[in-house]
Structures are given as structure tokens and as C-alpha cells.
Amino acid sequence: MADRYSSWSELAEHEVRGVDFDVHLDARNGVQWMVAAPHGGGIEPGTTEIARAIAEQKYSFYSVDGMKPKGNAVLHITSHRFDEPSFLKAADQHDGVAAIHGCDATERGSNVLIWVGGADDHLIDTAIKELQAAGYAASRDTFTPGREPKNVCNRGRSGCGLQLEISESFRRRLFRDLTRAGRQHPTPELNRFAVLVRGMVASRRTDKGRG
Secondary structure (H helix, E strand, C coil), X not given: CCCCCCCHHHHHXXXXXXXXXXXXXXXXCCCCEEEEEEEEECCCCCHHHHHHHHHCCCCEEEEEEECCCCCHHXXXXXXXXXXXXXXXXXXXXXXXXXXXXXXXXXXXXCCCCEEEECCCHHHHHHHHHHHHHCCCCEEECCCCCCCCCCCHHHCCCCXXXXXXXXEHXXXXXXXXXXXXXXXXXXXXXXXXXXXXXXXXXXXXCHXXXXX
16 A cells, blocks of 8 residues: 655644654664664554564664554555654664564565565674574565665664564564554563564674675
């Protein structure tokens, strides 16, 4: 489905903050990474909570939370056009951004749980190996690879970050269910996954770039 809005200013003109959506930013001074869920809340359910769990108290956290009772998909802005001002300002203060997204595996015709993208090839390869070693079906993302310079995951100072597209079936494993209430009850799998991803970005110095 095509986006209803092509920019944040367009969205903000028609949607009401605190009613239709909210923006959350927990920026931490001196940290290298920000973990972001630009399509959080009811837009791609579970991504806000996953991003927050990965960031924990170690990295900065950002999310757009879709709050509508239904129809939150209208709040989706494609990642390379996502230009919410507080995100852009915060991203510019971090070397790397780890972007957490949700997708539908059935649309991709695959049993893969997690697709890995971004502009950092070394980090993509490392992430795939570590996810697979942990028992997660992971693959390089050829559907939404996240290579564009203005993609959310590449907005940090290094120009290359990490993008994880997480299937709905896997997100369901991380919570009681994917309703707003159900997402307040994570399963132990969420912490296991968050610790794994946190370790990936911790081991990657983004100032080394794509090498």
C-alpha cells in the first residue's frame, strides 16, 4: 500500500500528536548508537517495544507510536523519506542508527524471520551470522535493503547503520500478543533477542564505515 503522506510535515498537518500518534525520544549523551522504531505503536506492532528493549539504558531510543484505535498504517512514512525533525537532530548526534521495522513474511514468500539491511556490509554479515548461530532464520534483505543515504538507518554521522525487518510471526513470539495491552507483557524471548542485537552494535565501531 502506498504511503498516504510523503513527509513528516504533511503527516503533522493532518494527524494530531497525542491523539493519533506520539513521538518518543530518550537521547543519551556520549553514546554511539540510537535504536529507532520509526513505524512503532500500532503501525508495525511490537517494534517500539523491541527497540526500547535493545536500547535499554545503554543507547538512545526513538520511536513514533501510532495511537489510533485502528488504521495506523496511514502513519507510515517510507524510511528514505522519513524526516521527523527531532529524529534528524538526534541521529546527527550519534555515529550509527539501528532501525527496527516490522514486515509480513507471507508477502515475501519466505520462512525467514529477520531480514538484515543497511549500508554497513560488515555489520550486515556479522548480524546474519550471529542471528543464525542463535537459531534465528535471518537473511540479507533484498526486498527493502535500506541502502539509501537518507534511510533512517543511515542517518547517523557514519552514514551506515543497521536495519532489521522483523516478521510478524517472530514479533508474536516476543509478547503475549501484538495488541497494545499484549505488548506490555513480553516473553523471555524478547530479552534474549534484545541482548543479542545490543551486542552486535556494541561490537561494531561505526566510524570504521563500510569496511
